[in-house]
Amino acid sequence: MRTAYSVEKVRAAERDLMARLPDGALMQRAAAGLAVACADLLGRVYGSRVVLLVGSGDNGGDALYAGARLARRGAGVRAVLLTPERAHQGGLAALRAAGGRVSADPRADIGRADLVVDGIVGIGGKGGLRPEAAELAEAARARTVLAVDLPSGVNADTGEVDGTAVRADATVTFGAYKPGLLIDPAREYVGALRLVDIGLDLPDEADVTALQHADVAALLPVPAADSDKYRRGVVGVVAGSARYPGAAVLSVSGALRGGAGAVRYVGPGGDAVIAAHPETLVHAGPPSKAGRVQAWVIGPGLGDNEAAMADVLASDVPVLVDADGLRYLDPARLRARTAPTLLTPHAGEAAALLGAAREEVESARLHAVRELASRYGATVLLKGSSTLIADPEGAAVRVNPTGTGWLATAGSGDVLSGLAGSLLATGLAPLDAASAGAYLHGLAARRAAEKAVPLTACDVAAALPGTWHSLAD
Ligand SMILES: NC(=O)C1=CN([C@@H]2O[C@H](COP(=O)(O)OP(=O)(O)OC[C@H]3O[C@@H](n4cnc5c(N)ncnc54)[C@H](O)[C@@H]3O)[C@@H](O)[C@H]2O)[C@@H](O)CC1
Ligand SMILES: Nc1ncnc2c1ncn2[C@@H]1O[C@H](COP(=O)(O)OP(=O)(O)O)[C@@H](O)[C@H]1O
Ligand SMILES: [K+]
Numbered sequence: 001m002r003t004a005y006s007v008e009k010v011r012a013a014e015r016d017l018m019a020r021l022p023d024g025a026l027m028q029r030a031a032a033g034l035a036v037a038c039a040d041l042l043g044r045v046y047g048s049r050v051v052l053l054v055g056s057g058d059n060g061g062d063a064l065y066a067g068a069r070l071a072r073r074g075a076g077v078r079a080v081l082l083t084p085e086r087a088h089q090g091g092l093a094a095l096r097a098a099g100g101r102v103s104a105d106p107r108a109d110i111g112r113a114d115l116v117v118d119g120i121v122g123i124g125g126k127g128g129l130r131p132e133a134a135e136l137a138e139a140a141r142a143r144t145v146l147a148v149d150l151p152s153g154v155n156a157d158t159g160e161v162d163g164t165a166v167r168a169d170a171t172v173t174f175g176a177y178k179p180g181l182l183i184d185p186a187r188e189y190v191g192a193l194r195l196v197d198i199g200l201d202l203p204d205e206a207d208v209t210a211l212q213h214a215d216v217a218a219l220l221p222v223p224a225a226d227s228d229k230y231r232r233g234v235v236g237v238v239a240g241s242a243r244y245p246g247a248a249v250l251s252v253s254g255a256l257r258g259g260a261g262a263v264r265y266v267g268p269g270g271d272a273v274i275a276a277h278p279e280t281l282v283h284a285g286p287p288s289k290a291g292r293v294q295a296w297v298i299g300p301g302l303g304d305n306e307a308a309m310a311d312v313l314a315s316d317v318p319v320l321v322d323a324d325g326l327r328y329l330d331p332a333r334l335r336a337r338t339a340p341t342l343l344t345p346h347a348g349e350a351a352a353l354l355g356a357a358r359e360e361v362e363s364a365r366l367h368a369v370r371e372l373a374s375r376y377g378a379t380v381l382l383k384g385s386s387t388l389i390a391d392p393e394g395a396a397v398r399v400n401p402t403g404t405g406w407l408a409t410a411g412s413g414d415v416l417s418g419l420a421g422s423l424l425a426t427g428l429a430p431l432d433a434a435s436a437g438a439y440l441h442g443l444a445a446r447r448a449a450e451k452a453v454p455l456t457a458c459d460v461a462a463a464l465p466g467t468w469h470s471l472a473d
Contacts, residue, residue: 001215002401003206004177006157007123013175013200024090026198027058030174031065033196034117034148037172038070041146042115046074051103051113051143052095053136053166054079055120055152056086062148062174063119064091071098078103080110082120082133107139116140118166120152123178128162129153137166147171150178151189157207158366159183159386167191175200179208182399183366184386208366210401211435217471219436221259221426232261233425236293237418238285238308239300240269247301247323249276250414250457251421255297256280257464258422258437266290267308286311293317297421299325300414313337318424318433320344322417326353331376341378342430344417350382369397379430381420381438383413389434398435402442406449411457416441419464443467 005013018026042048052067054060064079068091071077077100081087084102092102103109110116118140120133129137129152137153145168150156153165156178170192173181180186181193211219223232235255240248248269255263256277263280265273270282283290287298288311296312299322309328312319320342321329326349334341343353350368351358353376361368362384369382373390381389387400420437424430444463447470448455 001212002177002182002210003202003396004179004182004208004210005202006179006207009203009207010123010176010178010200013202017198017200027061027065029198030062030196031069033174033198034062034066034172035069037170037194038066038115038117038146039073041144041170042075045070048075048114049112050075050077050115050117051109052077052079052117053120053140054081054087055133056083057121057124058088059122059124059148059152060119061088061091062122063117064088064095066117067100068094068098071095071100077101078109080106080136082136106136110136110139110143113143116143116145118145118147118152118168120166122149123156125152125156129164134164137164141167144169147190149173150181151186154180154186154189156180158364159186160364161185161189165189170194172196174198176202179366182208182210182386182401183388184384185363187386206396208399209396210399211439212401213471216436216439219428219432220468220471221423221428222472227261229261232259233294233422233427234262234264234292235260235418235422235425236264236266236287236290236296237421238266238287238296238298238312239302239414239417240267240272241301241303241305242268243303244301245269245272246411247414248273250411250461251297251300251418252277252280253458253461254415254418254464255422256418257461257468258419258426260294260422260425263422264290264293267302288315293425294427295320295421295425297322297417299323300417313341315339318342318430320417320421320424322413323349329353329376335377340430341376342381342420342424342434343372343376343378344381344383344413344420344434345372346383346413366397370394379434381434383416387438387442389431389438391431395431398431400435400438400442402439402446404442404446404449406453406455407442407445407460409455409457412441412445412455412460415457415461440464440467440471443471
């Protein structure tokens with residue numbers, strides 16, 4: 001599991017460690033890791049041209065000490081000082097002693113640089129970049145840029161970007177991942193992300209986590225020798241309408257590949273579902289008369305069907321609500337349920353649920369997903385380029401590390417709803433079902449996109465079994 005910690009927690013861990021170490025030891029550890037990453041990017045250090053963008057805090061200090069290390073290995077290093085009188089004095093002295101210099105002509109030096117090191121601002125940043133810092137960030141656009149701790153201008157805690165930020169090819173972060181490095185829009189600015197261990201002792205509870213292969217493999221249900229289809233879990237899918245029959249087929253295609261032993265489809269699309277997936281049990285409805293299930297999925301292509309929503313929400317099993325189903329949500333009704341509810345909105349649906357604009361959700365995704373989970377008393381999976389999952393108890397938010405822009409294709413969300421609902425029916429907790437589902441879905445899309453693009457939602461569903469198998473290996 002990849003863990004990310006808020007600035008407050010990183011600062012606290014740094015304070016504890018600094019109290020036990022000689023002055024400047026942590027910065028030396030950071031600078032050493034940074035210099036190695038610079039050398040990796042440069043390929044050949046000797047004779048290379050490196051420009052350091054140096055702000056007035058310790059982030060600039062890291063850049064200066066790393067620059068000194070590179071200068072000692074024969075790089076031509078120039079420092080651009082944003083506020084010369086406040087630049088890190090020890091770092092500047094080290095750079096000078098190693099043969100580096102302060103730039104007399106920043107624009108020309110940046111224009112010639114093989115590598116620009118962004119030490120403008122780190123976790124001490126407040127608000128959008130100041131104009132002179134923003135100008136440097138723009139000037140560095142065309143060069144190879146390595147960001148120190150985080151790309152200057154992105155919010156370390158939230159992933160929000162206020163105005164101009166440095167666009168890095170790579171980022172070296174110290175001690176712990178920061179949430180913003182993993183969440184869009186900031187994630188777009190990070191490039192290849194590397195963590196340098198500086199020995200911080202971090203608390204058990206992270207603010208944001210990202211499941212990795214092994215975590216997901218451990219969650220996926222595997223049938224036991226004595227399993228039968230009912231014990232593996234039955235998932236019910238209430239989806240599709242005369243207008244959107246395809247949504248029913250797609251949601252069922254995901255549900256069939258989510259580990260449940262059987263899929264019940266309830267709605268008017270039974271013929272289309274059976275034609276595509278003859279293994280499905282179909283029923284015209286209402287859902288409460290269709291037979292026992294261990295979890296419901298409701299909403300994809302459902303159209304106006306408030307009665308089906310009320311029927312499903314009255315059940316005592318976990319319910320995943322997607323798409324059209326999200327139009328009928330009442331927080332008090334969800335809180336009164338005896339079993340958990342999982343909501344899977346995209347940014348537009350999330351905006352409607354919050355009474356906000358879509359842009360507000362997209363620019364502050366972490367805030368939006370936490371707010372939805374707490375307001376609706378449900379687990380919420382916010383879809384998009386960095387899918388986030390929050391639970392109503394305020395546990396660490398999960399960010400999904402898989403996926404590809406090719407997933408932005410009609411119907412791929414319907415596949416995800418069936419898949420995550422099927423995992424719910426196998427007995428996974430909503431947070432795990434949602435994050436394992438998003439992980440499998442994103443990985444299946446990536447694997448399919450390696451073979452052929454453009455992807456269709458059917459391609460994603462078809463790639464799920466191979467993906468599942470690759471994880472279980
Ligand atoms: N505290 C520690 O133990 C360690 C800190 N390290 C480095 O220190 C950094 C934090 O250092 P600081 O606390 O000095 O803070 P920073 O260097 O991140 O930023 C503070 C400085 O940036 C300026 N600034 C703030 N917002 C700005 C904006 N929007 N536009 C332009 N300038 C802005 C402030 O005036 C201040 O001088 C970390 O990100 C990391 O790079 C590392 O050396 C590892 C050890
Ligand atoms: N730019 C993107 N990068 C990665 N994944 C994306 C991107 N845009 C959308 N997705 C994913 O594609 C799926 C689309 O779902 P959704 O918006 O519900 O579409 P639909 O309703 O057509 O099925 C979600 O899993 C979402 O996370
Ligand atoms: K930086």
